[in-house]
Amino acid sequence: MAIKRLVVMGAPIAHSRSPYIFAELFRQYAMRDAVYYQLYADGSASIPLLFDGLGLYGANVTSPLKGTAFASVNWVSGSAKALGAVNTIVNRDGALYGYNTDPIGVLGALRQLAIDPSRKRCYVLGAGGAAAAVVCALVRLGARPTIVNRTHARSLALAGRLGASAMRSEEITPIPGDLLFSCLPPGSDLPTWDWNAFSWLFDSVYYASPLEPVASVHSLPRCGAQEWLYWQAVAAFKIFFRGESD
Template identity: 45%
Template sequence: MNAGSSSSGFSLPSISGRTRIVGVIGWPIAHSVSPAMHNAAFQALGLDWCYVPFPVRPDRLAQAVAGVRGLGLMGLNVTVPHKQALLALVDELTPEARAVGAVNTVSVKGEVLVGHNTDVRGFLRALEEVGFETKRCSALVLGAGGAARAVVYALVRSGARVMLLNRTVSRACALAREFASLSEGARLEAGPLDFQTLRRAAPQAGLIVNATSLGMWPEVNASPWIEGVPFPANALLFDLVYNPRETLLMRQARAGGARAVDGLRMLVHQGAEAFELWTGVQPPIEVMYAACMAALGGN
């Protein structure tokens, strides 16, 4: 394939029999900005690697993972809805992946597929980047799905006090029970995401994390924050949504006097850790940021 320019601002790589291939599996996957992010980093470092999105239906997941060996891929990222299903399909799990109960990265060591979870460190590094200290903070996490698992694990291991709220309260309670043994004395509570509980919990929170998909493009007018509940002015809102770059929830937080950041930092930092696992090379973070923003365009 001849090199050319992509819409993300970097040149498409020349592919040969020597090119090393990694990619991302999910369903759907067309929206992913990870190919732009990783391919820009490969090009900046002069690495003969290429990152490809692979749309994989849930009923074809086992076949796709087997194909990693058959095709000689160097690794994978894993996104919705496959993160938990990958636990049973890799040969080894890192302690973090096992504890979180989700795999978002696969590396290849010889014939061995190793499942990692880079979301944990990606989340913590993103908070460090904006100057937030998680140790002994009071955190309010909205949502109890796959994204919340890595967030709650990271916060509990950091010694934070965590209140987990979800519309389906049974899911929040189940996740809290699952991670209770990791709390090491830190408080981990769960409750319903309703007006009364949110109004009671919000004033105590120094950190509020949106681990739901509410507000993600194209549903840009949605927010998990319940109307009539004041936003705590001294809190930091970390919205895991990164498309659009400014969500309705972020605007609500800023209107209440709080700081607000989107999920792009976490996306880049978890991707950077995966990049290093595959290549053994630290990637250029700023190049990855720029590629993501170009890929997102005006959204």
């Protein structure tokens, strides 16, 4: 029986919970012909070389490799092309196929948390790959999110590409009912807003999040990261083993 080898690759990677999710999915579907593990990869070795050298069937890709993955595969899905990033790679007869399941992960998280953003003012902090995925998901749900980033030019560029709007943080006064989606990496500075205007904080980071102190001081629920991770992993599982797309 040929074993399919799959990894989650990135740097850092020890914090990743993807192996636990896939272990549970393998158990649910009684799969004994696949293994999934963490792989530290900081970009010093090319992704095609890693696939070839390790005999990989598939990979989930995390920071800082999603852009590199996009440029490294032989084919990209429509979702990956729209985001300019790949987070799921499948090896099909030596050709690498790239997908992006992050928008599906965000949609699944919002559905699980019973959050309807379509009639709310939605602010997205950040203008990188995670922010692009959130904006893409919100637009699919009929919302028109506003992107806020320290480098305003990046906000404008992302907004123009995905059909959103962009504002500087000092131009925004949050009001009760507004929704906040943070896609800021650990160590980022936060806007000086009235955080009590938000009923909850949707966070893309589940470790060392810059939102942790704010959520603690203002007794705000911080959610989203775990749910997002789970649903994007389920979507990747379906791509790996059922031939579905994103």
